[in-house]
Amino acid sequence: MILPACREVYVKVFVAVLLACCSVYSFAKTVADVRIDGLVQMSATRAFDTIGFKQGSGYDSSNVYDAVNSLFSTGYFSDIDVYEEDDVVIFKVVERPSIGQLTIEGNDMISKDDLQRGLKLSGLEVGEIYKPETLNQIEQELQRQYYSLGRYSAKVDIEVEELPRSRVAIRINIEEGVTAKIVHINIVGNKAFDTEELTKNFASAETGYFNPFSSADEYSKQKVQGDLEVLRSFYLDRGYLDYQLISNQVSVSSDKRDVYVVVNIEEGQPYYINDVALSGSLPITEDLVWQHIDQEQGDVFSRKQVTDIMEAISTQLGDDGYLFANVNVIPSKLDNHKVDLTYHITPGPKVYVRRINFSGNSETKDEVLRREMTQFEGALATHTKIQSSKRAIERLGFFSKVDLKTRSVPGTTDQVDINVTVEEQPSGSIQASIGYSQSDGTVLGFGVSKRNFLGTGNKLAFNMSRTNQTQNYTLSYDNPYFTVDGVSRGYSLFYQVSDHEQDDVEDYDLDKIGASVSFGYPVSETQRLSFGATVKTTTVDLGSNPSNETSDYLNTYGDSYDDVLANIAWSDSDIIGGVLPTDGYSHRVTLDVATPIGDQSYAKLGVTSQGYWNLTDNKLWLFHLKGRAGYGMGYGDTDRLPFFENYYAGGVYTVRGYRASSLGPKNSYSNGTDTDSIGGNILLAGTAELIFPMPMVEDHRSVRTSIFLDAGNVFTDFCLAGNTTCNEGIDVSEVRYSLGLNWTWITPIAPLSFNLSRALNPKDGDSTDFFQFQLGTTF
Missing domain, CATH: 2.40.160.50 (membrane protein fhac: a member of the omp85/tpsb transporter family)
Incomplete structure (x- = not known):
């Protein structure tokens, strides 16, 4: 057995001998030529640039050491030998194989496209150099993603098979397992409210009830994190400004099927409003602002109420052209759990609309959307008109999605462009109807309609129906x-x-x-x-x-x-x-x-x-x-x-x-x-x-x-x-x-x-x- 003091002496002697041996070769020599043997995938130009050696230049052992490190850092090589022969420095390299095949099997919860994008960011795709050290990281990351989805029994196995021409096949086998169920949610530290009231708006729920259309009892890290924010909002909306989340723990059963969630909180005491004031620059009369503030002395503080008030004031300012007004609330805690609220308003300049742009309407003409706009180009931008324009376009029924955004015009502070992006949905159809009656059998109908005829917003329709008793034919045209x-x-x-x-x-x-x-x-x-x-x-x-x-x-x-x-x-x-x-x-x-x-x-x-x-x-x-x-x-x-x-x-x-x-x-x-x-x-x-x-x-x-x-x-x-x-x-x-x-x-x-x-x-x-x-x- 070597004592600690003796071990230190031996280490010092070993280092001294090593340095002495290295110093024998540390004097500089002149390079007559440099050669790199074994290159297949890396180009010679890149390899020579990496090592930094030039013909006729001097080198010593530290230069060689740096060159080898630089080559290894590229990730292309699994082995490198350096030796000198007739004043020629020779680097003999063994390249790592490239990825010839990459397959993923067993994934359902995470799409293959998402997995492939993630693997690509990690350098794992067909044609890239195979780096064994990345496989362990990828395996752990995939395992972590499935854990966050509640699949604690998920398994990830990566197989590597050698292929001809210095290639490998990588096969990622995934067993997603089953989603762990939430057996119990326990909140510790709550005194003013019971657990049932605190958790009634949670997205997560304890298992044990039958609901075939709900996955509330399936554990998900993201879902639990959202519930913690719901819990925080619950207390802040009831005046508990000192509320704190102390910790939250998730315990998993030995069979990885059951999850127990424990949340530790500190409630504090509710705060009551002492005074409400306004500050900042008010471009409109105070009466217009105060009509949106429904808080009075003695009311319980509510964050939701404060948020609604700030939105209402912002909308009021937006309707007067101050589209980029900034409204903040400054709470000041007082003794005896009281709070002063100051609404600080920074209106900014009045904003005008320079241009309204439409995109996504490959079939519908711009004029069909433009005529629904209650906000006009060159006019003062107002919040209500912008929102009513969006809703009017949605009412057309031609689009599955309508997105309206305002963008500041570069170089100006008082102009915006309105960009309206739509996602068209089918507005025309070949209609057929089949009805089944226990006594009459089948009822047939046929029709062709276009609610957005030729992209004009006009409606053209022809319908016919036939039963054993009736034939109906209708042709209609409507120009709104x-x-x-x-x-x-x-x-x-x-x-x-x-x-x-x-x-x-x-x-x-x-x-x-x-x-x-x-x-x-x-x-x-x-x-x-x-x-x-x-x-x-x-x-x-x-x-x-x-x-x-x-x-x-x-x-x-x-x-x-x-x-x-x-x-x-x-x-x-x-x-x-x-x-x-x-x-x-x-x-x-x-x-x-x-x-x-x-x-x-x-x-x-x-x-x-x-x-x-x-x-x-x-x-x-x-x-x-x-x-x-x-x-x-x-x-x-x-x-x-x-x-x-x-x-x-x-x-x-x-x-x-x-x-x-x-x-x-x-x-x-x-x-x-x-x-x-x-x-x-x-x-x-x-x-x-x-x-x-x-x-x-x-x-x-x-x-x-x-x-x-x-x-x-x-x-x-x-x-x-x-x-x-x-x-x-x-x-x-x-x-x-x-x-x-x-x-x-x-x-x-x-x-x-x-x-x-x-x-x-x-x-x-x-x-x-x-x-x-x-x-x-x-x-």
């Missing part, structure tokens, strides 16, 4: 900017042939042909008032067994009608998201009046309203409500609404789960034939939907899943004498309900939609449908 002021003009031609002998509506043939024209006037950014006229001819031909109701109407008013209708409509729409809306509302009221100029006199009033509410910030969980009501009546010489103008209920547009047009009042027959649905002059229908993200789907902008509850029916206030099955007026007990699941996918051609629904309260005589498939239509 017939004038520069936003007055719209639309035309429509329609033709309908119906044979109702074998359906649940009636036994008659109906032919309709007509045309309409309409003009729309903008009332506000979201509201429009439309006026129009429709001219149509209707012919009815009774079948072999008509009902008493249809026979009575034809006996009274004849079987052919030339009508002139006046139309008026009011709409208020702020729907965002195109085919699959994600936010906003829409309301529409229509009134159609068949004027006395024609053969019939009747009127129909319709109301439709719907809204979308985001339940989460990511706009993936939505609540949707939709309601529809209609009322029709005769007037003058017509004592009732014509039976062929009746409303109908049942099917995908009213109450799913019931056969189309099968609900409502029944007709009557003198010979005792089974009754059919004849519709009614009163319609009530509504839908409530919970929209949720579908598991394992990345692009939620093209796929939507929802659970729906439908309710509705049609009623009448005119029953023919002798019809004992008909009841006049609205009977709430006759409202039908259905519950179901809807799945919609926006394909490159058209929307594809499935409905699986169950009638909740069918009654005798109702026809139900369980499955409905559609291509080209969404509900």
Whole structure:
């Protein structure tokens, strides 16, 4: 055994001997020539530049040492020998092989493209020099990434195989394992609030509950870090300015399947507002600023409230042209847990818009976007007009994404450019619809529509549908900017042939042909008032067994009608998201009046309203409500609404789960034939939907899943004498309900939609449908 003192002596003697040996060769010599043997991949020019030796120059052992280090540092070589032969310094090198093949197997959670980009940054790609020391780093990094995703049982194995011509094949085998579940979340140090209240808004949740659409109990480092910020916001929003996160620990079970999260905090005490003041430069009156400050002495401090106030003040200043105003709050803690708040305002100069640029609209013309802009070039830039411009472009429905940014003009302090970047989504479609009925089989439809015809923003559509009973043909064209002021003009031609002998509506043939024209006037950014006229001819031909109701109407008013209708409509729409809306509302009221100029006199009033509410910030969980009501009546010489103008209920547009047009009042027959649905002059229908993200789907902008509850029916206030099955007026007990699941996918051609629904309260005589498939239509 060598004592420590003796070991130090031996080391000193060894170093002295080594230095003496080296000094023998340390005198300078002249290089007659330099040669490098073994180069294959590195060019000779680069190799000579690396070692720095030149013919005729002097060298010693330190120069050789530096040259060898420089060559090794390139990473190209696994071995280097240096020797001298006839005044020629020879470097004999052994190059490392290059990477000939690189394969990755077993990865699902992390895409191959992402992995390859990461490996490339580490120098691991085909054609690069193989460096064994990097493999261990890559293996550890991959392991770390999977750990952060909660895959503690993940394994990464890297195999290296030699190939001909000094190459190697690298195979990265990944076993991703299973995601560890969060068994328990424990918060230590909380006194004012219990753990349940603190964690109710966490993205992470303890396992043990059944929710097939949630991955909240799956551990993720990023998710836990986000929850810690949620916890911090919880306390700051309730005045706990001294809140501190002491530590957080994550423990993993021995089988690497269970995770225990422990968070240690120090709450402190809530602070109360003592005084609120303004400072800085105020370019607008103080009253305009103070109207946004709703804090008073004695209120509990809230960071969220402070943030909202700063945003409101910034918006106010932005509406006055101070687009780059800077608003900060300066809190000053006082004794007894009180705080003074000072809002410091730095307005900066007024800003004007130099230019508005559009990009991403490969199909849509610039003028279609520009005419939606309420913010103009050369005008004072205002926050409200910029945001309203963005929303107006979103309302067009042509784009899946709209991004609007302001950029300062170089060399100026008072000018900006507005860059509008859009991502177009299909605005045209070849539409088809396939409906399945348990009693009638398949219903087919076809249509071609373009909501952005030739990139002009105009709509052109041709639709036809065919069932065993009906053929419909419609051609329409609408120009939303017939004038520069936003007055719209639309035309429509329609033709309908119906044979109702074998359906649940009636036994008659109906032919309709007509045309309409309409003009729309903008009332506000979201509201429009439309006026129009429709001219149509209707012919009815009774079948072999008509009902008493249809026979009575034809006996009274004849079987052919030339009508002139006046139309008026009011709409208020702020729907965002195109085919699959994600936010906003829409309301529409229509009134159609068949004027006395024609053969019939009747009127129909319709109301439709719907809204979308985001339940989460990511706009993936939505609540949707939709309601529809209609009322029709005769007037003058017509004592009732014509039976062929009746409303109908049942099917995908009213109450799913019931056969189309099968609900409502029944007709009557003198010979005792089974009754059919004849519709009614009163319609009530509504839908409530919970929209949720579908598991394992990345692009939620093209796929939507929802659970729906439908309710509705049609009623009448005119029953023919002798019809004992008909009841006049609205009977709430006759409202039908259905519950179901809807799945919609926006394909490159058209929307594809499935409905699986169950009638909740069918009654005798109702026809139900369980499955409905559609291509080209969404509900």
